[in-house]
Amino acid sequence: MHWVRGHRTARLLGLPPAFGIGDPASLVPLAGLAPEREDRDIGFIPHFESAIRGAWQDVSELAGVTLIDPRDDPLAVIAAIGKCRVVISEAMHGIIVADALRVPWIAIRPLASIHRPKWVDWAETLDLSVAFHGLPPSTALERAHLTHLSRFHMGRNVLHRHSARLRDIARERYIDQAAQSLRTIARAEPQLSRDARLEEAQARMLEAIAALRRRPMRGRQEEGHSRAGATDVSPDGDRRLGAP
Numbered sequence: 457m458h459w460v461r462g463h464r465t466a467r468l469l470g471l472p473p474a475f476g477i478g479d480p481a482s483l484v485p486l487a488g489l490a491p492e493r494e495d496r497d498i499g500f501i502p503h504f505e506s507a508i509r510g511a512w513q514d515v516s517e518l519a520g521v522t523l524i525d526p527r528d529d530p531l532a533v534i535a536a537i538g539k540c541r542v543v544i545s546e547a548m549h550g551i552i553v554a555d556a557l558r559v560p561w562i563a564i565r566p567l568a569s570i571h572r573p574k575w576v577d578w579a580e581t582l583d584l585s586v587a588f589h590g591l592p593p594s595t596a597l598e599r600a601h602l603t604h605l606s607r608f609h610m611g612r613n614v615l616h617r618h619s620a621r622l623r624d625i626a627r628e629r630y631i632d633q634a635a636q637s638l639r640t641i642a643r644a645e646p647q648l649s650r651d652a653r654l655e656e657a658q659a660r661m662l663e664a665i666a667a668l669r670r671r672p673m674r675g676r677q678e679e680g681h682s683r684a685g686a687t688d689v690s691p692d693g694d695r696r697l698g699a700p
Contacts, residue, residue: 457675459664462577477664478581478657481552484534486658490557491538497522498642499540501533501550503566509601510594511623511631518635521642526550542646544638546591548575555582556654560646564591567602581657582649589641594634597622 460466463476484490498521502512507525516523524536526547534553537543543554546564548571554561565588566572579586593599597619606612615622 464577482556491535494539495541501545503546515634519638596625
Protein backbone atom coordinates (compact mmCIF):
# COMPACT_ATOMS: atom_id res chain seq x y z
CA MET A 457 0.00 0.00 0.00
CA HIS A 458 1.41 3.40 -0.98
CA TRP A 459 -1.44 5.82 -0.38
CA VAL A 460 -5.20 6.14 -0.11
CA ARG A 461 -7.61 9.01 -0.75
CA GLY A 462 -8.04 10.22 2.82
CA HIS A 463 -7.78 9.57 6.54
CA ARG A 464 -11.16 7.84 6.70
CA THR A 465 -10.12 5.27 4.12
CA ALA A 466 -6.82 4.79 5.95
CA ARG A 467 -8.67 4.15 9.20
CA LEU A 468 -10.99 1.60 7.59
CA LEU A 469 -7.98 -0.26 6.20
CA GLY A 470 -6.04 -0.14 9.46
CA LEU A 471 -3.37 2.16 8.02
CA PRO A 472 -1.71 5.15 9.70
CA PRO A 473 -3.60 8.40 8.98
CA ALA A 474 -0.59 9.76 7.08
CA PHE A 475 -1.35 7.34 4.25
CA GLY A 476 -4.47 9.43 3.48
CA ILE A 477 -2.78 11.86 1.09
CA GLY A 478 -5.56 12.85 -1.31
CA ASP A 479 -7.07 12.02 -4.65
CA PRO A 480 -4.68 11.53 -7.60
CA ALA A 481 -6.94 13.64 -9.83
CA SER A 482 -5.32 16.59 -8.06
CA LEU A 483 -2.20 15.83 -10.12
CA VAL A 484 -3.86 16.68 -13.46
CA PRO A 485 -2.00 20.00 -13.91
CA LEU A 486 1.31 18.37 -12.96
CA ALA A 487 0.82 15.65 -15.57
CA GLY A 488 0.91 18.09 -18.49
CA LEU A 489 -2.88 18.01 -18.86
CA ALA A 490 -3.71 21.58 -17.81
CA PRO A 491 -5.85 23.23 -20.54
CA GLU A 492 -5.83 26.88 -21.51
CA ARG A 493 -7.98 28.88 -19.14
CA GLU A 494 -10.76 31.09 -20.50
CA ASP A 495 -12.89 31.98 -17.43
CA ARG A 496 -15.92 31.99 -19.69
CA ASP A 497 -18.63 29.48 -18.82
CA ILE A 498 -20.56 28.32 -15.82
CA GLY A 499 -20.20 24.57 -16.23
CA PHE A 500 -22.37 21.86 -14.73
CA ILE A 501 -21.17 18.27 -14.31
CA PRO A 502 -23.74 15.68 -13.18
CA HIS A 503 -22.66 12.36 -11.75
CA PHE A 504 -22.40 9.83 -14.58
CA GLU A 505 -25.43 7.93 -13.20
CA SER A 506 -27.45 11.15 -13.22
CA ALA A 507 -26.27 11.83 -16.77
CA ILE A 508 -27.60 8.43 -17.84
CA ARG A 509 -30.97 8.67 -16.09
CA GLY A 510 -31.69 12.39 -16.17
CA ALA A 511 -32.51 15.18 -18.61
CA TRP A 512 -29.59 17.38 -17.64
CA GLN A 513 -28.92 18.72 -21.12
CA ASP A 514 -32.41 20.21 -21.15
CA VAL A 515 -32.03 21.41 -17.58
CA SER A 516 -28.69 23.07 -18.30
CA GLU A 517 -29.99 24.88 -21.37
CA LEU A 518 -32.99 26.15 -19.43
CA ALA A 519 -30.80 27.27 -16.52
CA GLY A 520 -28.31 29.03 -18.81
CA VAL A 521 -25.28 26.90 -17.89
CA THR A 522 -23.01 24.66 -19.96
CA LEU A 523 -23.39 20.91 -19.49
CA ILE A 524 -20.11 19.00 -19.17
CA ASP A 525 -20.91 15.33 -19.67
CA PRO A 526 -18.66 13.13 -17.47
CA ARG A 527 -19.04 10.31 -20.02
CA ASP A 528 -17.13 12.28 -22.67
CA ASP A 529 -13.45 11.76 -23.44
CA PRO A 530 -11.44 12.69 -20.31
CA LEU A 531 -9.30 15.24 -22.16
CA ALA A 532 -12.45 16.89 -23.52
CA VAL A 533 -13.89 17.08 -20.00
CA ILE A 534 -10.68 18.63 -18.66
CA ALA A 535 -10.64 21.15 -21.52
CA ALA A 536 -14.28 22.07 -20.83
CA ILE A 537 -13.52 22.62 -17.14
CA GLY A 538 -10.66 24.92 -18.16
CA LYS A 539 -13.12 27.14 -20.03
CA CYS A 540 -15.19 27.76 -16.91
CA ARG A 541 -15.15 30.64 -14.50
CA VAL A 542 -17.17 28.45 -12.11
CA VAL A 543 -17.85 24.70 -12.11
CA ILE A 544 -20.97 23.26 -10.49
CA SER A 545 -20.61 19.53 -10.04
CA GLU A 546 -22.38 16.52 -8.58
CA ALA A 547 -19.38 14.45 -9.73
CA MET A 548 -16.64 14.50 -7.12
CA HIS A 549 -13.84 14.25 -9.65
CA GLY A 550 -15.26 17.21 -11.53
CA ILE A 551 -14.73 19.23 -8.35
CA ILE A 552 -11.27 17.77 -7.70
CA VAL A 553 -10.04 18.56 -11.22
CA ALA A 554 -11.56 22.05 -11.09
CA ASP A 555 -9.85 22.65 -7.74
CA ALA A 556 -6.51 21.43 -9.10
CA LEU A 557 -6.88 23.77 -12.10
CA ARG A 558 -7.80 26.61 -9.70
CA VAL A 559 -11.30 26.94 -11.15
CA PRO A 560 -13.74 27.98 -8.39
CA TRP A 561 -16.40 25.35 -7.77
CA ILE A 562 -19.80 24.71 -6.21
CA ALA A 563 -20.56 21.22 -4.94
CA ILE A 564 -23.87 19.44 -5.51
CA ARG A 565 -24.81 16.82 -2.93
CA PRO A 566 -24.94 13.52 -4.87
CA LEU A 567 -28.47 12.26 -5.31
CA ALA A 568 -27.39 8.74 -4.30
CA SER A 569 -26.21 8.77 -0.67
CA ILE A 570 -23.69 5.99 -1.34
CA HIS A 571 -21.52 8.52 -3.22
CA ARG A 572 -21.32 11.06 -0.40
CA PRO A 573 -18.77 9.75 2.17
CA LYS A 574 -15.85 9.83 -0.29
CA TRP A 575 -16.27 13.61 -0.65
CA VAL A 576 -15.48 14.11 3.03
CA ASP A 577 -12.55 11.69 2.79
CA TRP A 578 -11.01 13.82 0.03
CA ALA A 579 -11.93 17.22 1.47
CA GLU A 580 -10.29 16.54 4.82
CA THR A 581 -6.91 16.12 3.11
CA LEU A 582 -7.16 19.76 1.98
CA ASP A 583 -8.70 21.08 5.22
CA LEU A 584 -11.90 21.79 3.31
CA SER A 585 -15.46 21.88 4.57
CA VAL A 586 -17.59 21.34 1.48
CA ALA A 587 -20.74 23.49 1.33
CA PHE A 588 -23.12 21.14 -0.48
CA HIS A 589 -26.16 22.37 -2.38
CA GLY A 590 -29.20 20.23 -3.06
CA LEU A 591 -30.44 19.67 -6.60
CA PRO A 592 -33.66 17.72 -7.28
CA PRO A 593 -33.88 14.87 -9.81
CA SER A 594 -34.50 15.92 -13.41
CA THR A 595 -36.69 12.93 -14.32
CA ALA A 596 -39.03 10.48 -12.61
CA LEU A 597 -36.49 7.79 -13.52
CA GLU A 598 -33.83 9.49 -11.40
CA ARG A 599 -36.25 9.79 -8.52
CA ALA A 600 -37.24 6.12 -8.83
CA HIS A 601 -33.60 5.10 -8.49
CA LEU A 602 -33.51 6.83 -5.10
CA THR A 603 -36.21 4.53 -3.71
CA HIS A 604 -35.78 1.17 -2.00
CA LEU A 605 -36.63 -0.48 -5.32
CA SER A 606 -33.13 0.26 -6.63
CA ARG A 607 -31.50 -1.68 -3.79
CA PHE A 608 -32.51 -5.03 -5.23
CA HIS A 609 -31.50 -6.71 -8.47
CA MET A 610 -35.11 -7.42 -9.42
CA GLY A 611 -36.08 -3.82 -8.70
CA ARG A 612 -33.26 -2.45 -10.85
CA ASN A 613 -34.38 -4.73 -13.68
CA VAL A 614 -37.90 -3.30 -13.39
CA LEU A 615 -36.57 0.25 -13.52
CA HIS A 616 -34.43 -0.61 -16.54
CA ARG A 617 -37.36 -2.13 -18.44
CA HIS A 618 -39.54 0.90 -17.79
CA SER A 619 -36.84 3.57 -18.07
CA ALA A 620 -38.23 5.20 -21.22
CA ARG A 621 -41.70 5.47 -19.71
CA LEU A 622 -40.37 6.84 -16.43
CA ARG A 623 -38.34 9.52 -18.23
CA ASP A 624 -41.54 10.86 -19.80
CA ILE A 625 -43.63 11.07 -16.61
CA ALA A 626 -44.18 14.75 -15.72
CA ARG A 627 -41.07 15.51 -17.79
CA GLU A 628 -41.53 19.28 -18.05
CA ARG A 629 -42.27 19.65 -14.35
CA TYR A 630 -39.11 17.78 -13.33
CA ILE A 631 -36.97 19.75 -15.79
CA ASP A 632 -38.43 23.11 -14.71
CA GLN A 633 -37.87 22.39 -11.01
CA ALA A 634 -34.30 21.21 -11.58
CA ALA A 635 -33.49 24.22 -13.80
CA GLN A 636 -34.85 26.65 -11.24
CA SER A 637 -32.68 25.09 -8.53
CA LEU A 638 -29.62 25.07 -10.79
CA ARG A 639 -30.07 28.78 -11.58
CA THR A 640 -30.19 29.55 -7.87
CA ILE A 641 -27.13 27.43 -7.13
CA ALA A 642 -25.17 29.20 -9.89
CA ARG A 643 -25.44 32.41 -7.85
CA ALA A 644 -23.93 30.83 -4.72
CA GLU A 645 -20.45 31.63 -3.44
CA PRO A 646 -17.95 29.19 -4.97
CA GLN A 647 -15.16 27.44 -3.07
CA LEU A 648 -11.49 26.71 -3.66
CA SER A 649 -8.84 25.03 -1.53
CA ARG A 650 -5.85 27.05 -0.34
CA ASP A 651 -2.92 27.08 -2.77
CA ALA A 652 -0.42 26.02 -0.11
CA ARG A 653 -2.55 23.09 1.07
CA LEU A 654 -3.07 21.79 -2.47
CA GLU A 655 0.65 22.09 -3.26
CA GLU A 656 1.51 20.21 -0.07
CA ALA A 657 -0.86 17.36 -0.98
CA GLN A 658 0.50 17.22 -4.53
CA ALA A 659 4.08 17.05 -3.24
CA ARG A 660 3.22 14.14 -0.96
CA MET A 661 1.57 12.29 -3.85
CA LEU A 662 4.66 12.76 -6.00
CA GLU A 663 6.78 11.36 -3.17
CA ALA A 664 4.49 8.34 -2.94
CA ILE A 665 4.70 7.82 -6.71
CA ALA A 666 8.50 7.94 -6.52
CA ALA A 667 8.42 5.27 -3.78
CA LEU A 668 6.04 3.17 -5.88
CA ARG A 669 8.49 3.27 -8.78
CA ARG A 670 11.45 2.33 -6.60
CA ARG A 671 9.83 -0.48 -4.64
CA PRO A 672 6.36 -1.28 -6.02
CA MET A 673 5.84 -4.46 -3.98
CA ARG A 674 7.01 -3.18 -0.61
CA GLY A 675 4.57 -0.37 0.07
CA ARG A 676 5.40 2.85 1.85
CA GLN A 677 6.36 3.28 5.48
CA GLU A 678 5.35 6.59 7.02
CA GLU A 679 7.49 7.84 9.91
CA GLY A 680 8.43 4.29 10.90
CA HIS A 681 4.81 3.11 11.25
CA SER A 682 3.51 -0.14 9.79
CA ARG A 683 0.17 -1.86 10.02
CA ALA A 684 0.24 -4.30 12.89
CA GLY A 685 0.01 -7.88 11.71
CA ALA A 686 -0.08 -6.85 8.06
CA THR A 687 1.02 -9.28 5.41
CA ASP A 688 3.78 -7.85 3.24
CA VAL A 689 5.01 -9.16 -0.08
CA SER A 690 8.74 -9.00 -0.75
CA PRO A 691 10.11 -8.34 -4.26
CA ASP A 692 10.81 -12.08 -4.68
CA GLY A 693 7.23 -12.98 -3.78
CA ASP A 694 7.77 -14.27 -0.21
CA ARG A 695 4.86 -13.39 2.09
CA ARG A 696 5.92 -12.21 5.53
CA LEU A 697 3.94 -11.02 8.54
CA GLY A 698 4.84 -7.65 9.94
CA ALA A 699 7.69 -7.22 7.48
CA PRO A 700 9.60 -3.92 7.83
